[in-house]
Amino acid sequence: MSFTTPQGVEPFIVSKFFYNKEAAALDYYMKHDGYAAAKKSLAMTPDDVIAEVKKSNLRGRGGAGFPTGMKWSFIPKQSSVPKYVVCNADESEPGTFKDRAIMTYSPHMLIEGMIIAGHAIGSHIGFIYIRGEYVREAEMLEKAIDDAYAKGVLGNKVLGTDFKFDLYVHRGAGAYICGEETGLLNSLEGKRGEPRVKPPFPAIKGAFGGPTVVNNVETLAAIPWIMTNGGEAYAKMGKFPNSGGTRLFCVSGHVNKPGLYEFPVGSVTIRELIYNYCGGILNNRKLRAVIPGGSSAPVLAPHELDIPLDVEPMMKAGTMLGSCGVIVIDESFPLVKAIRVITHFYAHESCGQCTPCREGTRWMEDVIYRIENGKGTLKDVELLSNIAANINGKTLCALGDAAAGPVASFVAKFRSDFEDLIRGGHNA
Amino acid sequence: MPKCTIDGKEYEFKPGETIIQLADRVGAIKIPRYCYHPALSVVAQCRMCAVEVEKMPKLQTACSTPCAEGMVVKTASPKVKEMQSSVMEFLLINHPLDCPICDKSGECDLQDYSYEYGAADSRYDEQRRTYIDLDMGPVIKKNMNRCIHCTRCIRFCDEVGGYREMIAMKRGNSTEITTSDGKPLETDYAGNLADVCPTGSLTLKEFRFKKRAWMLKKTPSVCEGCSKGCNISIHHEGGTVYRLLPRENQEINKYWLCDEGRFNFHHVNSETRIVEPAVKDGSSLKMTDWKSAVSKAKELAKGNVLVLVGTDLTNEEITDIKKFADTNLKGAALYHFGTPGVTKTSDDKAADKLLKRTSKTANLNGAEKLGLKPYTGEKSGATIVFTGGRAVLPQGISGTVIGVGVFEKEDAAKFEVVLPGLTYAEKNGTVVNYEGREQKFQKSIDPKGKSKAVSDVVKLWV
Numbered sequence: 001m002s003f004t005t006p007q008g009v010e011p012f013i014v015s016k017f018f019y020n021k022e023a024a025a026l027d028y029y030m031k032h033d034g035y036a037a038a039k040k041s042l043a044m045t046p047d048d049v050i051a052e053v054k055k056s057n058l059r060g061r062g063g064a065g066f067p068t069g070m071k072w073s074f075i076p077k078q079s080s081v082p083k084y085v086v087c088n089a090d091e092s093e094p095g096t097f098k099d100r101a102i103m104t105y106s107p108h109m110l111i112e113g114m115i116i117a118g119h120a121i122g123s124h125i126g127f128i129y130i131r132g133e134y135v136r137e138a139e140m141l142e143k144a145i146d147d148a149y150a151k152g153v154l155g156n157k158v159l160g161t162d163f164k165f166d167l168y169v170h171r172g173a174g175a176y177i178c179g180e181e182t183g184l185l186n187s188l189e190g191k192r193g194e195p196r197v198k199p200p201f202p203a204i205k206g207a208f209g210g211p212t213v214v215n216n217v218e219t220l221a222a223i224p225w226i227m228t229n230g231g232e233a234y235a236k237m238g239k240f241p242n243s244g245g246t247r248l249f250c251v252s253g254h255v256n257k258p259g260l261y262e263f264p265v266g267s268v269t270i271r272e273l274i275y276n277y278c279g280g281i282l283n284n285r286k287l288r289a290v291i292p293g294g295s296s297a298p299v300l301a302p303h304e305l306d307i308p309l310d311v312e313p314m315m316k317a318g319t320m321l322g323s324c325g326v327i328v329i330d331e332s333f334p335l336v337k338a339i340r341v342i343t344h345f346y347a348h349e350s351c352g353q354c355t356p357c358r359e360g361t362r363w364m365e366d367v368i369y370r371i372e373n374g375k376g377t378l379k380d381v382e383l384l385s386n387i388a389a390n391i392n393g394k395t396l397c398a399l400g401d402a403a404a405g406p407v408a409s410f411v412a413k414f415r416s417d418f419e420d421l422i423r424g425g426h427n428a
Numbered sequence: 429m430p431k432c433t434i435d436g437k438e439y440e441f442k443p444g445e446t447i448i449q450l451a452d453r454v455g456a457i458k459i460p461r462y463c464y465h466p467a468l469s470v471v472a473q474c475r476m477c478a479v480e481v482e483k484m485p486k487l488q489t490a491c492s493t494p495c496a497e498g499m500v501v502k503t504a505s506p507k508v509k510e511m512q513s514s515v516m517e518f519l520l521i522n523h524p525l526d527c528p529i530c531d532k533s534g535e536c537d538l539q540d541y542s543y544e545y546g547a548a549d550s551r552y553d554e555q556r557r558t559y560i561d562l563d564m565g566p567v568i569k570k571n572m573n574r575c576i577h578c579t580r581c582i583r584f585c586d587e588v589g590g591y592r593e594m595i596a597m598k599r600g601n602s603t604e605i606t607t608s609d610g611k612p613l614e615t616d617y618a619g620n621l622a623d624v625c626p627t628g629s630l631t632l633k634e635f636r637f638k639k640r641a642w643m644l645k646k647t648p649s650v651c652e653g654c655s656k657g658c659n660i661s662i663h664h665e666g667g668t669v670y671r672l673l674p675r676e677n678q679e680i681n682k683y684w685l686c687d688e689g690r691f692n693f694h695h696v697n698s699e700t701r702i703v704e705p706a707v708k709d710g711s712s713l714k715m716t717d718w719k720s721a722v723s724k725a726k727e728l729a730k731g732n733v734l735v736l737v738g739t740d741l742t743n744e745e746i747t748d749i750k751k752f753a754d755t756n757l758k759g760a761a762l763y764h765f766g767t768p769g770v771t772k773t774s775d776d777k778a779a780d781k782l783l784k785r786t787s788k789t790a791n792l793n794g795a796e797k798l799g800l801k802p803y804t805g806e807k808s809g810a811t812i813v814f815t816g817g818r819a820v821l822p823q824g825i826s827g828t829v830i831g832v833g834v835f836e837k838e839d840a841a842k843f844e845v846v847l848p849g850l851t852y853a854e855k856n857g858t859v860v861n862y863e864g865r866e867q868k869f870q871k872s873i874d875p876k877g878k879s880k881a882v883s884d885v886v887k888l889w890v
Binding site: 351 | 492514515577
């Protein structure tokens with residue numbers, strides 16, 4: 001994977017060191033004001049740190065977009081059991097590859113964010129739960145952590161203060177569901193990677209029964225900037241209320257310049273992103289569909305591209321910003337095949353605990369497969385939307401919704417693609 | 429107490445109580461469920477118990493949602509019914525629908541709820557999922573194709589049975605519930621898996637194809653397997669006992685029954701049980717009528733008679749025997765027997781962490797309370813042994829032996845006279861468990877053959 005820098009856009013917060021091979025080193029990071037934010041934060045009270053993060057309007061970058069400062073404030077001040085900071089580096093949503101770049105080029109930015117989070121919630125132990133496939137990234141994180149211990153950045157006296165913080169890398173074994181925060185916690189504890197019943201929420205009873213904050217890599221990597229430059233400056237970058245800072249967009253699919261792009265959140269529309277920054281559609285073909293927020297986001301048709309890329313506008317448009325994995329599909333790729341591949345993924349990754357997801361995801365896949373192979377009936381199209389509706393909002397965790405949303409939207413917006421195949425047309 | 433409203437009616441709830449707990453406690457509200465079991469942890473994964481809670485956008489699972497002051501719950505709104513019907517459809521698309529040959533049929537939650545909440549037809553045209561089943565040991569027969577992945581069995585083993593021996597393998601649609609490494613079950617409580625399983629996925633090997641569930645009559649009783657006094661239900665038909673099931677009693681056995689107690693009924697139906705009066709003729713016992721057997725017994729019971737009373741007998745029977753001995757066997761010495769090595773209630777200990785006791789009869793405590801002393805090997809010319817069939821006959825009885833009660837032919841081979849008596853399934857009575865709890869139980873089936881109650885035998889003797 002090579003990362004392309006968009007022309008005319010300066011990488012500024014989390015992508016500050018992207019493509020710079022030296023930047024992963026602790027010395028380099030230190031020379032460029034690294035860990036200054038942690039030092040500053042450790043001199044502040046935990047409440048002040050949380051207040052600053054609240055001010056920044058930073059929303060979780062993993063997909064759900066929950067306000068980070070608020071999440072931190074849910075952690076009880078007093079706890080008889082240890083509290084934990086867990087970084088969700090499971091990055092498993094298809095179409096998403098931003099956390100990988102952060103861990104490759106700025107592992108210390110993440111570590112610094114975790115130290116600040118630990119101080120803010122009163123936790124002395126952090127875990128980075130990284131997806132099993134990220135072997136090189138895990139090794140790089142291990143190295144960064146070793147270096148940090150050697151330099152006194154981690155350990156019993158973080159940066160010369162009395163604050164103690166230990167950090168561990170925990171590798172997953174390759175399950176999408178372990179990106180769901182409670183599935184992640186179960187896996188971290190050595191249990192089967194299955195989401196838990198909520199309540200209790202992780203903030204009250206998370207890893208090993210202790211109050212736990214689970215934050216995405218990009219979320220934590222943004223913390224040092226916020227603490228250095230102030231929450232207000234970060235909040236100001238956002239174009240919509242209650243959503244501040246920048247976001248990394250992972251553009252893949254049929255565009256001329258796929259890659260990572262960092263923008264102030266809400267400042268560009270999908271159309272601008274594709275045509276102004278990503279060089280338009282490959283080989284000048286026509287755009288057919290865009291999946292805007294990782295494969296679980298409901299699909300958008302070509303006439304729906306003038307939506308600013310932020311949480312609220314996307315939600316209003318019936319889809320979601322999710323993990324900002326923008327997948328662009330042009331006319332050369334059969335859409336029924338696209339949704340079959342996506343549905344196969346969710347059926348394959350369903351943990352199998354709850355009924356609608358375990359049974360429904362596979363059923364949808366089977367029906368789509370039949371349609372794709374010319375063995376469908378018109379009734380099947382109706383059946384598909386109905387199965388999706390019976391899964392949506394009715395499962396134990398969000399995986400059900402992640403599987404149902406795309407199917408429902410593909411059927412609603414590209415119904416003729418399905419019907420053509422049923423009536424004997426070609427899959428095109 | 430705080431209040432919430434369910435289906436338009438206000439109920440008081442205990443702090444921390446979930447919607448399903450409240451519904452079960454008040455009884456009038458019916459919420460279907462598969463994965464929820466009151467004695468197991470809550471996983472909220474079957475989704476069948478979903479209810480509508482006002483002000484919450486999504487349906488909530490009643491098993492995992494605590495009641496809250498002023499909460500308004502609907503358990504049968506159109507949204508709820510739609511969800512119930514969709515869950516039923518999802519559960520049935522891969523179910524073999526082999527009710528006609530399934531032992532669970534007639535007492536199956538999947539069947540009952542399908543009738544009540546499901547659709548009459550299926551929209552499923554794909555190939556059904558199938559599994560190959562590994563053996564799970566002597567107690568449980570697994571049929572994974574029928575499984576609805578409620579995980580009650582896994583949680584039972586983890587949380588009650590004492591061994592973490594059932595697990596979910598693979599994931600998603602291929603999830604398989606199995607013993608770890610496909611090993612046979614080790615728990616002594618395996619039979620409960622068939623009880624907690626809401627479908628025919630885990631059934632009792634013993635009961636397989638023996639009887640349709642709806643043909644069985646059910647009589648409440650008390651297990652005679654040990655001094656715990658677990659409450660059971662005897663399932664019988666046509667004078668045959670087919671199975672024993674635990675009956676809920678929160679103070680004794682909760683919902684459970686050990687395998688030893690569960691399968692302690694074979695002696696009732698046994699073909700080698702002596703059910704006619706018998707008198708020794710030469711070297712073997714010969715069946716005869718009551719009159720001649722009793723007069724033979726009377727003739728033999730002369731001098732210092734030793735009377736041994738099994739602690740598997742009821743208080744009523746022991747009282748009758750005492751009265752009988754006082755008036756008809758002057759000077760007879762009475763002792764109780766039952767479990768080798770456990771002769772006093774004070775020696776009777778818990779044999780495991782769940783239910784089992786070391787005294788393997790139901791009424792050691794009752795016999796003690798009625799003044800009997802343990803048998804310690806006293807000898808006599810003539811001995812009368814009374815037993816209900818569970819007590820272990822003491823070693824070293826010599827001389828003439830007259831057996832009154834339940835005997836296998838082999839056990840009574842050296843007896844002079846056998847007067848056939850009743851098993852726990854054939855009589856009413858009272859037993860006292862290890863902690864002094866008196867429990868009455870009822871007769872389930874008519875006495876086998878010509879067997880008679882102790883009270884009737886005593887009357888004939890007089």
